[in-house]
Amino acid sequence: MVFSWIVSILRPLGMAFRHIFKYRFTVKYPYYVLETSERYRGRPVLDLAKCVGCGVCATICPNKAITMVNVEDRRYPQFDAGRCCFCGFCAYFCLTSALKMNGGYELSEYDKSNLIYPPEKLVKVPPPPPERKKVVKLKKLSLSTGVTHG
Amino acid sequence: MSIMRVRWGPQHPVSGQWAFWLDVDGDIVVNMEPDIGYTHRGIEKVAENRTYIQNVPVVERTSVFDAGNIVFGYVQAVEELMGIEIPERAKYIRTIVGEMSRIVSHLYGLGLLAIAVGFETMLMWFINDRELFLDLFEMLTGARITYSFFIPGGVLHDLPQGFYDEAMRRLDYFERRLKDYWKMFFLNRTFITRTRGVGVLKREDAIRLGVVGPNLRASGVEADVRKDEPYAAYDQIDFIIPTEKEGDAYARGGVRFHELEQSVSIIRQALKKIPDGKIRVKVPITPTPPKGEAYSRVETARGEIGYYIISDGSNRPYRVKISAPSFRNLLAMPFLSRNVPMADIPTIYLSLDLIPLDVDR
Amino acid sequence: MNIETIIESLVALFINRPFIEMLIKVLIFPGLMFPLLFVVFAVWFERKLLAKVHLRIGPLHVGPGPLGGIFQLIADALKLLQKEIIVPYNAHKILYNILPLAMPMISLAAMAFIPVAPFPSVGPVDYLVVFYTPYNILVVLALFAIHPFLVIGVGWASGSKYTTMGALRAAYQLLAYEVPVMLSAACVVMVTGSFDLIKIVESQANIWYILLLPIAFLVFFVSMMAELGRRPFDIPHAEQEIVYGWATEFTGVHYVCVMFAEYVNLCVASCLVTLLFLGGWLGPVLPPAAWFLIKFGIVVVFFLMGRGVYPRLRIDQLLNAGWRILIPLALIQIFIILVLAKFAPWILPVTFVGG
Ligand code: SF4
Ligand code: SF4
Numbered sequence: 001m002v003f004s005w006i007v008s009i010l011r012p013l014g015m016a017f018r019h020i021f022k023y024r025f026t027v028k029y030p031y032y033v034l035e036t037s038e039r040y041r042g043r044p045v046l047d048l049a050k051c052v053g054c055g056v057c058a059t060i061c062p063n064k065a066i067t068m069v070n071v072e073d074r075r076y077p078q079f080d081a082g083r084c085c086f087c088g089f090c091a092y093f094c095l096t097s098a099l100k101m102n103g104g105y106e107l108s109e110y111d112k113s114n115l116i117y118p119p120e121k122l123v124k125v126p127p128p129p130p131e132r133k134k135v136v137k138l139k140k141l142s143l144s145t146g147v148t149h150g
Numbered sequence: 151m152s153i154m155r156v157r158w159g160p161q162h163p164v165s166g167q168w169a170f171w172l173d174v175d176g177d178i179v180v181n182m183e184p185d186i187g188y189t190h191r192g193i194e195k196v197a198e199n200r201t202y203i204q205n206v207p208v209v210e211r212t213s214v215f216d217a218g219n220i221v222f223g224y225v226q227a228v229e230e231l232m233g234i235e236i237p238e239r240a241k242y243i244r245t246i247v248g249e250m251s252r253i254v255s256h257l258y259g260l261g262l263l264a265i266a267v268g269f270e271t272m273l274m275w276f277i278n279d280r281e282l283f284l285d286l287f288e289m290l291t292g293a294r295i296t297y298s299f300f301i302p303g304g305v306l307h308d309l310p311q312g313f314y315d316e317a318m319r320r321l322d323y324f325e326r327r328l329k330d331y332w333k334m335f336f337l338n339r340t341f342i343t344r345t346r347g348v349g350v351l352k353r354e355d356a357i358r359l360g361v362v363g364p365n366l367r368a369s370g371v372e373a374d375v376r377k378d379e380p381y382a383a384y385d386q387i388d389f390i391i392p393t394e395k396e397g398d399a400y401a402r403g404g405v406r407f408h409e410l411e412q413s414v415s416i417i418r419q420a421l422k423k424i425p426d427g428k429i430r431v432k433v434p435i436t437p438t439p440p441k442g443e444a445y446s447r448v449e450t451a452r453g454e455i456g457y458y459i460i461s462d463g464s465n466r467p468y469r470v471k472i473s474a475p476s477f478r479n480l481l482a483m484p485f486l487s488r489n490v491p492m493a494d495i496p497t498i499y500l501s502l503d504l505i506p507l508d509v510d511r
Numbered sequence: 512m513n514i515e516t517i518i519e520s521l522v523a524l525f526i527n528r529p530f531i532e533m534l535i536k537v538l539i540f541p542g543l544m545f546p547l548l549f550v551v552f553a554v555w556f557e558r559k560l561l562a563k564v565h566l567r568i569g570p571l572h573v574g575p576g577p578l579g580g581i582f583q584l585i586a587d588a589l590k591l592l593q594k595e596i597i598v599p600y601n602a603h604k605i606l607y608n609i610l611p612l613a614m615p616m617i618s619l620a621a622m623a624f625i626p627v628a629p630f631p632s633v634g635p636v637d638y639l640v641v642f643y644t645p646y647n648i649l650v651v652l653a654l655f656a657i658h659p660f661l662v663i664g665v666g667w668a669s670g671s672k673y674t675t676m677g678a679l680r681a682a683y684q685l686l687a688y689e690v691p692v693m694l695s696a697a698c699v700v701m702v703t704g705s706f707d708l709i710k711i712v713e714s715q716a717n718i719w720y721i722l723l724l725p726i727a728f729l730v731f732f733v734s735m736m737a738e739l740g741r742r743p744f745d746i747p748h749a750e751q752e753i754v755y756g757w758a759t760e761f762t763g764v765h766y767v768c769v770m771f772a773e774y775v776n777l778c779v780a781s782c783l784v785t786l787l788f789l790g791g792w793l794g795p796v797l798p799p800a801a802w803f804l805i806k807f808g809i810v811v812v813f814f815l816m817g818r819g820v821y822p823r824l825r826i827d828q829l830l831n832a833g834w835r836i837l838i839p840l841a842l843i844q845i846f847i848i849l850v851l852a853k854f855a856p857w858i859l860p861v862t863f864v865g866g
Binding site for chain 2: 561564565566567672673676679680742743745746749750751752753754818819820821822823824825826827828
C-alpha cells in the first residue's frame with residue numbers, strides 16, 4: 001500500500017526525466033518544412049488548356065470562393081483565397097481535371113486584393129520552398145528514442 | 151460571508167468561448183449558470199441555403215475537433231433521404247476515418263482534462279502523438295483537421311498507396327505509447343487525488359439528465375450507437391464498449407482512455423478486412439432528394455449526435471436540425487457544480503469534454 | 512593637505528583587502544549579482560527544461576545557439592518596465608503600489624544572511640556572506656515568513672474578486688506550511704546544537720543530514736515547495752481556476768517585482784536545502800563554491816520539475832497533507848533524534864545537549 005503510493009509518486013518523475021532526451025514531433029518550421037502528402041489540399045491550380053469553362057467548380061464551391069470571369073470571350077474560374085475553406089470539392093468535381101489542389105499553403109499576403117487569383121494568376125504553381133528550408137518527413141518511430149525526422 | 155457572483159469566462163485561461171456565472175461562498179460554488187452563445191454561427195440556418203454536398207464542410211464546423219464523425223451523421227441522413235446504399239469498401243473507409251477522428255478528439259479531450267488540473271505535460275504528450283494521426287489523415291484525405299471527406303454516396307478518395315503499412319507502423323507505436331500514458335498520468339497519485347470523487351454523476355442522474363457518450367458510459371450505462379444501432383461497418387467488427395462504475399472525473403477520463411485502445415483495434419481490424427470494390431456510387435453534383443425526412447445518429451467522440459433533415463424536393467434541405475452531444479452533456483454541468491470547491495469547476499467542465507462550438511452551433 | 516595625501520588616503524580606504532572582499536560579497540557572490548543572474552538563468556532553464564519534458568523544443572531565439580532564449584527575460588523586463596501602471600478602480604492605491612515593490616526587497620534581504628562558501632583566502636577562514644550573524648537560519652526563516660502577509664495584503668489591495676480568492680488561498684497555504692518548515696529546520700538545529708548555518712554545514716563533514724534525517728529533508732523540501740507556490744502547490748496562482756490568483760491585476764513594473772521576488776525566493780529556498788541537508792560547500796577536489804553551485808543546481812532542478820510531473824492539488828487536500836502528514840512526520844523525526852541521542856549518541860555529529 002505504502003509502496004504503491006511511493007511508486008505512483010516517483011515513477012512519473014523518472015518517466016519525465018527520461019523524456020528529456022527523446023526526439024520530438026516539432027519541426028522548426030521556418031527552417032525546416034514538413035513534406036506534404038500528394039493529396040494535400042493547398043491552393044487550387046488551374047490548367048488553362050484543359051478547362052472548358054463549364055462552371056462546375058463555381059457551382060459546387062460551398063463558400064463562393066470561385067466565380068467565373070471572362071478572359072478573351074472564354075470563361076475561366078477566378079479564385080479568392082480569402083473565402084476558400086480548402087475543402088477540395090472544386091478540384092474533385094472538375095470534369096476535365098483542369099483544376100487541381102496543390103501542396104502550396106503559404107498564401108498570406110499583405111494586401112487583401114492579392115488574395116484574389118484571376119485565371120492568369122491561378123495558373124501559376126506555387127513555388128517550392130526556397131533552398132534554405134529543408135524539407136523533412138517523419139522517418140523513424142521508436143519508443144526509446146522518440147520520433148526522428150529526416 | 152455573503153455570496154459573491156463571479157463571472158468565469160469568456161476571458162479566462164480555461165473557460166473556452168463561453169462564460170459561467172458562479173455564485174461563490176468562500177471557496178465553495180453554490181450555484182452555476184452557463185452563459186452560452188458566444189460562438190453561435192447559425193450552422194443550421196446556413197445549411198438551409200446550400201446544396202446537400204456544399205453542406206458537408208459547413209456541418210463539419212459544428213465541432214472541428216471531431217470532424218470525421220460529425221459529418222458521418224449528416225451524410226447518412228442524406229443517403230437515407232435519397233435512398234441509396236453505399237458500397238462496402240466505402241463503409242470500411244468511413245469506419246477507419248471515424249475511429250481515427252475519435253482518437254484525435256479523445257487525445258485532445260484528455261489533454262484538456264489534464265489542463266484543468268494543471269498538468270501541461272499530459273496535454274503536450276497527447277498533442278504530440280495526435281500528430282501521428284493527423285499525418286495519416288493528410289495522407290488519406292488531404293487535410294489535417296477539417297477533412298470534408300465524406301459526401302453523400304461514399305467517400306472522396308480510396309486508401310492511398312502504402313497507407314496500410316504506414317498506419318500499422320503508427321498504430322504499433324501508439325499502442326505501446328498508451329502504456330506510458332497509463333503509467334504517467336492515470337497511475338499518478340496526484341492526478342488520482344485530484345480527479346477521483348470529483349463531479350460524481352450517478353447512474354440514475356446520468357440517465358435522467360440525458361447525458362450521452364463517454365460521460366454516460368463512465369456512469370455505468372453501456373450505451374453506444376455503434377453497438378445499439380450499428381452503422382457503416384461496425385456490425386462486422388469486434389469491439390467492446392468500455393464502461394466504469396464510479397461516474398467521477400477519473401472514470402470519464404478512464405473511459406476515454408480505454409476507447410483509444412478500442413479504436414486502435416477497430417482500425418486494425420477494418421484495415422485487415424477491407425473488401426475491394428467501388429468507393430462511391432454516382433450521385434449528381436447537386437442532388438435533389440425526393441420529398442421526405444430522415445433521421446440519423448452516430449456516435450461521435452463526445453457522444454451521440456443526431457441529424458434530422460427535411461427535404462422539400464428541391465436541391466437544398468428545408469431544415470437541418472443538429473442535436474449535438476455537448477449540448478446534451480451541458481445539462482449535467484450545473485447539476486454537478488453545486489456545492490463543490492471552486493477548484494473542481496474546471497475539472498468537471500473539461501471531464502465532461504464540453505466544447506462551446508458544439509453547444510452553440 | 513594636498514591632493515596626493517587625499518588620493519593616498521582614499522586609496523588606503525578603498526583599495527584594501529577587507530573593502531574589496533566586502534564589495535565582492537555584497538555585489539557579486541552571494542550578494543546582488545548572484546540572485547539577479549540566477550533569476551535570468553532560472554527562468555530560461557525552467558522554460559527549456561519543461562519544454563523538453565513536454566516534448567517541445569522551447570525557446571530558440573534571443574540568445575546564442577543552444578542557449579536560445581536566455582536573454583528573453585531581460586527583453587521582457589525592459590518591455591514591462593516601460594508599460595503603463597494600471598491601478599484598478601477598486602484598488603487601495605497606496606498599498607497596491609507599495610507592497611509589490613517591497614516583495615523583492617525582502618527576498619533579497621533574506622539572501623544577505625546566507626553563507627555560501629568559505630572565502631578563498633590564505634589568512635583566517637572567512638565566509639562568503641553579506642551579513643554574518645550566528646542566528647542566520649532564524650533570520651532567514653523569519654524573513655521568509657513575512658511573505659504571506661505581503662501576499663494577503665496585495666490580494667486584498669487589488670480589489671478584484673480573483674485576487675481576493677487567491678489571497679485567501681495563499682493565506683491558508685503559506686501559514687499552514689510555516690509550521691512544518693520550522694519543525695524540520697528545528698530537527699537540524701537540534702542535531703547541530705546551533706542556529707548558525709556555517710556550523711550546520713561544518714557538522715555535516717562526516718554524514719550529510721539528508722542521510723541522517725531523511726524524513727526531515729522530505730518534509731522540508733515539500734513544505735518549501737508549498738511555500739514557494741511551485742506546481743503541485745501553486746494553488747494561490749492556479750491559473751485554470753482563478754486566472755492568476757493574487758497577482759492577476761499586476762502590470763508593468765509591479766509584475767516584474769512580483770515575479771522577481773518569486774524567483775529570488777526559489778533561490779533562497781534552494782540555498783537553504785543545500786546548506787541544511789546536502790552538506791553545503793563540502794566536497795572533495797573542486798573548490799567549495801563550485802560544490803555549492805552544483806548541489807544548488809540539482810535542488811533547483813527538482814524544484815522546477817514538479818511543474819512537469821504533477822498536477823495541482825486542491826486547497827483542502829493540500830491542507831490535509833500539511834496538517835495530517837507533514838507535521839506528524841516532522842514530529843516523528845524529532846522523536847527519532849531524541850531516541851538516537853539517548854541510545855546511540857555516537858551517530859549524531861555533536862554531543863547532544865540534553866543527552
Ligand atoms: S476548372 Fe474544371 S470545373 Fe471549373 S470551369 Fe474549368 S473545367 Fe469546369
Ligand atoms: S477548395 Fe472548396 S472552398 Fe476552396 S475554392 Fe475549392 S470548392 Fe471552394
